[in-house]
Amino acid sequence: MRGRRPGRVYSTLHGRTCPRCGWPEAQCRCSTPEPEAVPARLTVHLRIERAGRRGKTVTVVERLPSNPDFLGSLLRELRRACGTGGTVRERSVELQGDHRERLRTILEEKGWVVRG
Ligand SMILES: [Zn+2]
Incomplete structure (x- = not known):
């Protein structure tokens, strides 16, 4: 057969x-492709972006693992913490408004290294 x-x-x-x-x-x-593994100690970059968004400011957390479940739950947590909206990108999350200081505190409390 x-x-x-x-x-x-x-x-x-x-x-x-x-x-x-x-x-x-x-x-x-x-x-x-398979979602990337999430290391215990991440090094991420914070960046403010304005151009091309009708002058609106967004805070971008970059260099995250390409892992939709991880990015989705991180976005929910950060949206709640900042009281704002946001979006998941392939390797980053975007929060509306300038939340660098708040995000730096939250991410460092996770034991992550925050640059930018
Ligand atoms: Zn195929």
């Missing part, structure tokens, strides 16, 4: 499959 490859099994059931791995596009992991 010959084994069937995933692409053949699923292509008729779910339509388009990924040409690289043969899995349905919804299950394809080619473009979403």
Whole structure:
């Protein structure tokens, strides 16, 4: 008996499959690599950004691991602490407004090294 490859099994059931791995596009992991491990002691950078945002200031916490779960929970924590909105980027989180001093205190309390 010959084994069937995933692409053949699923292509008729779910339509388009990924040409690289043969899995349905919804299950394809080619473009979403495994989340990066989160080290116990992170070194992060704080930066203020203004340009290109209609003059609005955002505080960016950069050089974080590329890990959506980690970034999402960090963003929730920081939004609550600063009482502001924010966004997750691939390796950073952005908080609306200038919250450098507040964020520095919070992140250093985690044992992280904060630069910038
Ligand atoms: Zn794929």
